[in-house]
Amino acid sequence: MRTTTCRLFIAAALAAAGVAGAAMGRPDPHSGPACLYAVTAGPGARDLSVEVTLRAGLGAELAVDRGLGAFIRDPEVDDGGGWRALERQDDHLRAPPCRSRPCRIRYRFALAEAARDVHDRNRAIEQEGAFLAPPSSWLVRPLEGGQSRFRLEVQAPPGTVFVTGLLPSRGGPASAYEATLDDLEEAPYSGFGPFETARIDVPGGVVDVAIAPGERDLPTRALTAWAERAGRAVAGYYGRYPMPRVLVLILPTGRRPIGFGTTLGNGGASIMIWVGRSATEADLERDWVLTHEMVHTAFPNMPRQQRWLEEGIATYVEPIARARAGTLSAEEVWRGLVEGLPKGLSRPGDPGLDRSRTWGSTYWGGALFCFMADLQIRERTGNRRSLDDALRGINAAGGSIAVRWPLRRALDAGDRATGTHVLRDLYGKMGEAPMPVDLDGWWRRLGIVADGREIRFDERAPLAGLRRSITARPVSARAAGGGR
Template sequence: MAQAPDQLQIRGARIDVRFEFIPSDRLRKLMMGRIALSAQAVAAYYQQYPVPAVEIRVGSHRGHGINSGHAFGFPRAHLFVSVGVDSTEPDFADDWITTHEMVHLAFPSVAEQHHWIEEGLATYVEPIARARIGELSPQKVWGDMVDGMPNGLPQPGDRGLDFTHTWGRTYWGGALFCLLADVDIRKRTDNRRGLEDALRGILRAGGSIESEWPLSRALATADRAAGVTVLEDLYAKMRASPVAPDLDRLWHQLGVERQAGALAFDDFAPLAAIRTAITQRRAEPGP
């Protein structure tokens, strides 16, 4: 007989967790805690959990940590993650995969050529959502961006995001698109709105992973919610052409710099207020 799922309620959404193996009581508790914390981060960022109900299947592997995950929208929202049977509490503190996969729930399924926006959003939003509930420090988030965003820059022979499907351009190129959009929305709205406002508009319009939309509809819906046409304009620039923004200049403007190997913030930089707003703690973890 199949075991009844463990169940969580996050902002009115139901999360059913089914273990595909028999975990120890300790491992079950740690895994459920990780799922709850990830769900709280995502719900805080979007001001709702992305779908009313989701099933999470938890598989196992030898060793430590969560090493893989997948999100699906058909026939209904569900996730799969694999956890190491020897995992301990620090392994779950280091986990980003569970939150990454939950972010996928908050965007409609789009054509395969646009896969970069799905992975880019998950790559960009995951650490920010965790920072906003205090799980990650702003220094950790911005340090990882400084290290990771260069992977998204076009390489010789690359085309735009719709036509270059390498790992770097898909994950980090998509994340770079999101960062540029977030900064531009904030610049054009005097820091009153950000990318989260655009993405919340998509969810309010029914654009979760359980729906299939043209990318043009998603971007137009997002821009209407933000009140500025940033996403549509940026997509027009980056879809077919290998755009390479000056990252060093962007970090300088945001007040993000390395000093003797450590990350430091310049709060007098031109866009320091935008940097602060993006990763500022907004909520305490909780249901």
Template sequence: MLLTACSPAPPSAPPSSSIGSLNARPRGGEAAPWSYEITASPDASEINVRASLPPGSPAELSVDTGAEPFVKDVEIEQDGVFYAVAEEGGSWLAPSCQAEGCRLRYRFLLADAADSIGDFGVAASHGAAILAPPSTWLLRPLRARGGRPYRFRVDPAAGESFVTGVFPAPDGSPHTYQADVSDLPAAPYSAFGAVRSVVLRERGSSIVVAFLPGELEAADDVILAWVASAARVTASYYGRFPVSRALVMILPSEGDRVGYARTLGNGGASIVAPVGRYAGQEFFARDWVMTHEMVHLGFPNVPRRNAWIEEGIATYVEPIARARMGDISPEKVWRDLARGLPNGLPEPGDRGLDNTPTWGRKYWGGALFCLLADIEIRKRTNNSRSLDDALRAILAAGGNVAVRWPLERALDEGDRALGAPILRELHARHGSSPETTDLDDLFKRLGVRVRGRAVTFDDAAPLAFVRRALTEPAREDDKTASIQSNLFKIQSNKQ
């Protein structure tokens, strides 16, 4: 799944649609890029784009579905003169792009698109800012193979900003971003306009925290501490922060809590978090949403039918990682698992995790898969290995939210680190058939007894050694690496 909408509670509205996954292709490389230079007008109501496509570019150009009406005045250069290119059914045909490469220019009516579309995954206004990822406004060959970069530079209007989760260009050119063309159809969240940014840095990773316009009772430092704390928890589980750079957009919203946050990678990493204007310091101190989203950064996008593994990891790892840091108690972890996991069991008509895209199977069925994997790994290795090792190995092999992998590749990377096909075997049992789990028996063997809000532990239970280890503080080497207190200290580096 490419667009990850996150909610361990039942969603009130259906999640936004995703774009079908593509297999990962070689990134960057020698091929000439699609190049774009963007100049934004004041308030970002309109952007002017100049594009340069190399020879061999497919002739049919367009933008995201629904954004075509806001592309205006497309012109192509021939011998120094620009000629109009007519639209045909939402596409622009430029045969010379195929033959000898081409230079184009056009306008994109960003404010009109935001007013009309109103979805921040495509285009939406938020006060004096407009959220719209590059897939909305970059005119491009629709039928293009990966293995070639797209690259764009944005010059915002004076006093305004542009922020994006697309990774900066590797050559360090200012205001320039770059990723593979296969990443572009689901490129990370981005915003133009009145946006304030603060960068948190640590050991080669940076988190750009972008505040969109709007009132918040919480001071900036409270929000930054919340983001930094989630980053520390996430880094402690994975051994490092999962991506070199992430954009976290804070979207001031109504209410007193954090709303439906989303993570989107593909050539970068971005999180959008709607934050209620009345949410106070005590709310952020116990919030889990930002940690859940950041855990997503450490696993590749997999095909949509396997999205349960993405949500399962985030749902399972978030409380365990927070308990290991002392943010929540082991009792709370097990109380919440006891309450949540029954939602993940197969119901009549279930066809396995890969074929049953319900909320319960996706979030809690995925979490149960992770718990069963962790128990099996720890049992077989007497706690010397854990799910942590498998997930760290997947990340070390490059499997983060910036890339798209088949599920099998991720499972194989994890199993290689474990020295046994534990994840593959578990997937064979749970992926395509309604394999159930006796949760009462499992909790009994783990030595967990939950009655209402009361949780008691039985250390004489056969799997008590596994249960204790699950929420014990991270390993000695992680603790001494001062992950617990020092990562992502707020330095107030203005971007």
């Protein structure tokens, strides 16, 4: 927690320095957010009234997500002389006088109409009277905001709940959220509607569950227990939940028992996941998707070229975290790796992971990188350090889905935590060119015998102990005879 607090403070101080410095000629580390959004939802949240208060310089040019400008109604600006109409050009609002003085801007946003017409889960959708849309869809954001901070306060009418993955404001009112204006471009999933909500404490954080209306046979307690299992499995792997808070938006719709899951951070952490009408409690117990999505919350957003590392970590860590939590057997973990990792092997002439764009290289090529890193860290440190330490180290240094980092920063933080150069060296070999990996040789040395779909372990294999420690449950969980 200490590093997180530090990082937020530095970001806030830099933001204040940048903005206040421009406006008043000297930095003021005590000043508040540069941009305040006050949003009032109308009946059923079909329309939102938005008022934005901006420091000088920020209001000159603002925008919403592509295609959402059409749902901004009656925009007005007040740059000191009272409210007057403001012209909208596509997705942009331009108010040149706001370049030199503080401004207020207000407008209505037709949320229901946007959800109906746009119907895109990353911009706006409706789910039986609930509207799901990240703030970038309905808040105009200053294009020159950078690391300046914004604060968002939302008022909703009775019967309508506002839910968001944005982190709560520090020192602001209880209903306020805060992040940087850069974050706002891809800020976490959010929604307005008659959600059923529950807060679940897990070690190190809270999982806020919001269930949208929809047809379902599963009781609420089954869905919250599912979120708790996933949260505890991830908290177990990382030593604590890797974010102070994550929002899990559950959409009861679709044919598949557990459908698609997707995670969005930048100023917080949010997961949207679809649960079909046919889903049973047994489906939730077997599910891997929610744990996979929660693992994503522990690692910073990477540049597009290195998405393979985000997916690789989630693919590799998810079954191990569940095994350590006691909800998946070691045999199932290794069966998944024996079947999956070959899909990540490169062939001669393939590009390295950075330039490869296939599903196999993104998920399983990334997982192969993590598997090799785990083995090499364990071998070089006499099994005293592992990929766990590297990933915990990255998270402890402030890396999470809430932030965007360049790859090197993450690799360096991970290597520092293990006292090795494994991540950096392995990236040198796998990132820019294909690296041959003798998986069969590794299975033999680890003592993994695949007989059809059956997995057996050879305890006389030279690396059998290393294999056991990858899925071993923490001593405390074994002593308690349980785990969850």
